[in-house]
Amino acid sequence: MTSSGPAPELKTALIKAKPFLPPCHVIHHLLSTGVCIRCIFRLSGIHDRDCYTSPLDQSHFMFFLEEHNDNDIKSNFTTITYCSICLGVLCSVCCVQEKTGAAFKEITSVNDFVLFISDIIKREEYQIDGFSLEVSVPPVIVANDRALRLHIKQKFEKEQWFNDKFLHDHMSVKDSLKLLLNASLEKYLAVQSVESLSSPFHIRLTYSHSETSQKLQSLVLNCRDSKKRERGSGENGSSKKASNESDASIYRALDLIGDHDFCTRFLVPPGKVDKPCQLVVACHRTPIYIAGRYLKYSRNVSQSRWIIDDERMGEASVEELIGENVLQICRGDGYKFHSAGREDIDVRMLGSGRPFLVEVLNSRILPSYTEIEQIADNINNSDKKLVGVGNLKLVGAEAWNMMREGEAEKQKEYAALVWISRPLTDDDVSNLTSLKDLDVSQKTPIRVLHRRSPLERSKIIHWMKIENVEGTTQYFLLHLCTQAGTYIKEFVHGDLGRTHPSIGSILGCRAEILQLDVTDVKMDYFD
Amino acid sequence: MAENAEPSEETLNKPIQENKRTTEEEKRQDLSSLLLPNPKDLPQIPPTAVETNFSSYFVADFMKPGHDQYIYRHANGLCVIGLARAHLALTETGGVTVVDFNVGKSDRSELKVTGKRKRNALQFESNSALCKVSTNGNSYIVRCCVKGSLLEVNDRLIKQPDLLNSSADREGYVAIIMPKQGEWLKIKDSFLSYEEYVQLRGLS
Numbered sequence: 001m002t003s004s005g006p007a008p009e010l011k012t013a014l015i016k017a018k019p020f021l022p023p024c025h026v027i028h029h030l031l032s033t034g035v036c037i038r039c040i041f042r043l044s045g046i047h048d049r050d051c052y053t054s055p056l057d058q059s060h061f062m063f064f065l066e067e068h069n070d071n072d073i074k075s076n077f078t079t080i081t082y083c084s085i086c087l088g089v090l091c092s093v094c095c096v097q098e099k100t101g102a103a104f105k106e107i108t109s110v111n112d113f114v115l116f117i118s119d120i121i122k123r124e125e126y127q128i129d130g131f132s133l134e135v136s137v138p139p140v141i142v143a144n145d146r147a148l149r150l151h152i153k154q155k156f157e158k159e160q161w162f163n164d165k166f167l168h169d170h171m172s173v174k175d176s177l178k179l180l181l182n183a184s185l186e187k188y189l190a191v192q193s194v195e196s197l198s199s200p201f202h203i204r205l206t207y208s209h210s211e212t213s214q215k216l217q218s219l220v221l222n223c224r225d226s227k228k229r230e231r232g233s234g235e236n237g238s239s240k241k242a243s244n245e246s247d248a249s250i251y252r253a254l255d256l257i258g259d260h261d262f263c264t265r266f267l268v269p270p271g272k273v274d275k276p277c278q279l280v281v282a283c284h285r286t287p288i289y290i291a292g293r294y295l296k297y298s299r300n301v302s303q304s305r306w307i308i309d310d311e312r313m314g315e316a317s318v319e320e321l322i323g324e325n326v327l328q329i330c331r332g333d334g335y336k337f338h339s340a341g342r343e344d345i346d347v348r349m350l351g352s353g354r355p356f357l358v359e360v361l362n363s364r365i366l367p368s369y370t371e372i373e374q375i376a377d378n379i380n381n382s383d384k385k386l387v388g389v390g391n392l393k394l395v396g397a398e399a400w401n402m403m404r405e406g407e408a409e410k411q412k413e414y415a416a417l418v419w420i421s422r423p424l425t426d427d428d429v430s431n432l433t434s435l436k437d438l439d440v441s442q443k444t445p446i447r448v449l450h451r452r453s454p455l456e457r458s459k460i461i462h463w464m465k466i467e468n469v470e471g472t473t474q475y476f477l478l479h480l481c482t483q484a485g486t487y488i489k490e491f492v493h494g495d496l497g498r499t500h501p502s503i504g505s506i507l508g509c510r511a512e513i514l515q516l517d518v519t520d521v522k523m524d525y526f527d
Numbered sequence: 528m529a530e531n532a533e534p535s536e537e538t539l540n541k542p543i544q545e546n547k548r549t550t551e552e553e554k555r556q557d558l559s560s561l562l563l564p565n566p567k568d569l570p571q572i573p574p575t576a577v578e579t580n581f582s583s584y585f586v587a588d589f590m591k592p593g594h595d596q597y598i599y600r601h602a603n604g605l606c607v608i609g610l611a612r613a614h615l616a617l618t619e620t621g622g623v624t625v626v627d628f629n630v631g632k633s634d635r636s637e638l639k640v641t642g643k644r645k646r647n648a649l650q651f652e653s654n655s656a657l658c659k660v661s662t663n664g665n666s667y668i669v670r671c672c673v674k675g676s677l678l679e680v681n682d683r684l685i686k687q688p689d690l691l692n693s694s695a696d697r698e699g700y701v702a703i704i705m706p707k708q709g710e711w712l713k714i715k716d717s718f719l720s721y722e723e724y725v726q727l728r729g730l731s
Contacts, residue, residue, distance in 0.1 A: 350561055419573050446703065451643060472569060
């Protein structure tokens with residue numbers, strides 16, 4: 001053993017730890033049982049971050065102990081590779097795959113660990129300004145913890161130090177791991193870590209240890225089944241061969257097993273393991289939202305992707321024209337398109353445009369002003385001027401609520417090209433323009449009756465204006481402002497009398513609609 | 528569209544407010560030009576809403592002579608049933624005077640179909656009675672023609688039976704049926720097109 005002694009920071013960590021640690025003979029015993037130093041710290045009730053982040057190794061630890069020895073016990077044992085409690089998790093030892101299907105390789109130090117994670121982030125070219133760690137460890141680790149505590153209690157409860165030092169509340173493996181990893185990751189990635197998933201970027205670590213987990217599972221199931229047999233629930237327990245039980249159900253079952261029972265079935269203290277855990281690292285960003293207003297210049301473009309019998313309806317869809325462009329720049333896994341209402345495939349969306357949100361799933365970047373401008377340019381300067389966008393900006397999740405609220409409340413303006421069965425008179429014009437806040441009753445239009453409830457909906461036409469079409473006597477442009485949810489086409493032709501009043505019924509003749517355009521959708525948030 | 532010329536000295540020196548108003552004005556004019564159609568492109572008489580949205584079929588002498596009906600089928604499968612032009616009831620002097628939906632086992636005007644799945648809809652055969660239409664001397668039963676669920680009857684006909692005399696082909700429709708799955712394909716070939724019907728009845 002080299003006698004250079006621990007480096008200063010290690011020494012500080014060890015000095016901090018000393019008051020908590022149990023006597024030397026206990027530590028020796030724990031080490032010989034296969035418990036790693038960090039687990040010893042944990043069980044001693046140490047919460048100080050420095051104690052976990054300092055690169056501790058056994059030779060320095062023993063050297064330190066021997067210097068501060070109560071009795072003179074010479075140590076002589078081999079290094080622990082896989083802790084019997086945390087299965088190597090706290091020692092930053094585990095098995096990972098570079099890619100799915102590749103061979104597993106072992107990581108043995110915290111540096112390699114941090115490098116592995118940051119490689120994944122770099123490979124996907126994620127742009128991050130923070131992260132939050134999610135850790136999942138197999139239930140067997142919690143069982144191991146319990147087993148060790150029971151063992152220490154059995155062996156040492158008569159000793160004097162026990163009551164002072166042992167009965168502290170101690171950190172779980174999960175929490176200690178987060179403590180030690182957050183610090184290292186923060187340093188390496190040069191960004192802040194955030195607690196409890198409030199950062200949009202998540203790094204999920206899922207540990208598994210199949211060998212011991214299977215043993216635990218069958219143990220727990222046996223226990224549960226034998227209890228059922230005792231209580232005579234009439235079920236033949238042995239016939240149930242459970243497939244993988246969820247972690248939650250294993251924890252529940254463990255809770256139900258009393259300490260005495262536990263000790264008879266579980267190996268106390270836990271046995272040594274010859275393999276570390278397998279680790280899967282998954283990075284993921286919570287959805288980002290890009291808001292804007294879209295214009296639809298074409299009468300052959302549907303709002304959302306519309307496919308019947310493998311054939312697309314219309315030439316394209318607003319959803320895809322905008323969504324694909326956003327997805328490309330953000331490098332996300334997918335997108336969802338939401339808008340404040342919609343218009344038919346043959347109706348143009350003009351004027352200020354209709355508010356929309358594109359939700360980008362697992363975006364690799366946080367788009368900057370320039371990148372958002374790029375998205376707008378790509379859409380607006382494409383060859384076919386089918387769709388246009390404006391007021392594009394990155395918004396928070398509250399935008400969703402703003403849009404839903406606005407949808408039902410807001411008024412919309414339209415321009416309809418109307419034909420009537422006799423020439424338009426001045427009386428007609430003054431008749432229509434004088435109607436303010438006209439109540440209209442609309443039975444569910446026949447064209448949507450197959451998929452909507454048969455109801456009678458009351459809507460309001462706030463105002464109407466007439467614009468003559470020069471060169472014609474029976475055509476005119478009808479400008480109108482209506483309550484959200486009003487069916488305009490049916491208001492013009494009457495839908496066989498199921499919408500009343502209608503333009504035809506008001507003017508006392510037959511009215512038909514040739515074209516419809518939406519000219520305004522008022523929603524301040526999207527301006 | 529003409530290229531925008533370089534802004535002149537005058538425009539550049541105009542106060543910003545005025546310039547902004549011009550852009551608003553421009554926007555309005557742009558919108559206006561997009562909305563107004565070219566009168567040369569407009570047909571003298573455009574197709575009706577029924578012609579645009581439905582395929583029209585006719586049946587002559589349905590179960591009884593002179594009982595001509597139409598079936599307007601929408602692209603979504605729903606069928607609107609009504610009296611065709613040469614139906615006997617429409618040719619009588621005085622025309623239709625009373626429409627009664629209380630035929631068969633129940634009053635068809637009392638039905639309440641609810642929800643997207645169209646619960647509580649009565650299931651009809653093609654010969655099920657929809658209503659009874661009466662004139663001064665006669666009465667005629669109007670039938671379903673297509674096997675399916677009855678979604679709606681035109682209850683306006685109760686208070687305004689005259690709708691059948693003025694516009695049997697539009698506001699005077701009788702009922703809306705949702706054909707049973709597969710029924711339409713079985714039955715559509717037994718119907719006449721508009722041209723065939725007109726020819727058969729010798730109409731103009």
